Amino acid sequence: MKKIEAQQLAIDRSKLIIEYILQILSDSEKVNATMDFFDDKIENQNRIILNINVPQRNFKRSLNLEITSDHENILFAQLLDDLLKTFLPHETMGITKYYSMKTMHSNFTGIDAINTLGSRIAINFNSSGTEFMKLIENYQAKYNAFIENRNTTIFESNGSLKI
Numbered sequence: 752m753k754k755i756e757a758q759q760l761a762i763d764r765s766k767l768i769i770e771y772i773l774q775i776l777s778d779s780e781k782v783n784a785t786m787d788f789f790d791d792k793i794e795n796q797n798r799i800i801l802n803i804n805v806p807q808r809n810f811k812r813s814l815n816l817e818i819t820s821d822h823e824n825i826l827f828a829q830l831l832d833d834l835l836k837t838f839l840p841h842e843t844m845g846i847t848k849y850y851s852m853k854t855m856h857s858n859f860t861g862i863d864a865i866n867t868l869g870s871r872i873a874i875n876f877n878s879s880g881t882e883f884m885k886l887i888e889n890y891q892a893k894y895n896a897f898i899e900n901r902n903t904t905i906f907e908s909n910g911s912l913k914i
Contacts, residue, residue, distance in 0.1 A: 752796070757822035761829040764816045768801065769833050772874075775805055776844050776866040782807045784872040788827075790820035799823050824882050831890045834862070839897045843867045848894055849887045 768786070775784050784805040790797045797820040803812045818826050838846040847863040860879060864872040876883070 752819040752822060754822065754825070757818050757825045758829075760816075760818050761822075761826040764818065764826060765829040765833045767814075768830055769837055771803060772834075772864050772872055773837075773844070775803075775872055776864060776870055778808070778870065779868075780807065781868050782870045784870075786872055786874045788823070788875065788877050790823070797821070799826060823878065824886060827876060827878065827883065828886050828889075831886060832893075834864070835890065835893050835897070838864060839894070846894075849891060 771786075775782060782805055784803070787802045787804075789800055789802070791800050792798075793815060799816045799818045799820055801814045801816055803810070803814070805811075816826065834846050838844055844864065844866045847865065849862050850859075852859045858877070859873065859875050860877060861873065861875040864874060
């Protein structure tokens with residue numbers, strides 16, 4: 752797969768993933784879901800797969816995102832940007848900062864998408880490495896800038912609430 756093909760496909764796949772997130776978080780009952788990225792050999796190429804699991808709805812789906820694993824950071828860059836644009840300004844849904852957690856049985860490297868009902872989707876990128884961490888630094892910087900701008904908008908420089 753060529754880089755330009757991966758870039759074009761990443762736009763569509765990111766939109767699809769955002770739509771799944773919006774649908775899951777729109778549920779009127781609290782859910783705890785997971786989205787796990789990994790790669791698997793399909794048609795003699797390692798491709799990115801997304802497993803979606805919403806136990807409270809007995810919903811499981813494995814999506815072949817059709818992007819080869821050597822271009823995973825192209826997909827992740829697009830998705831992280833779309834997550835920021837979609838969820839930071841959202842009234843009832845949001846996203847967390849990136850975090851990493853290791854246990855005896857699993858590793859988590861990702862973010863959570865959340866809503867005001869307490870629902871949560873743990874989005875596990877299952878990735879590391881220098882290029883991925885640069886994407887995360889960029890994500891964190893944009894996240895922090897949004898929060899800082901929001902705080903500046905709400906409060907005057909002297910600390911009083913703007914009305």
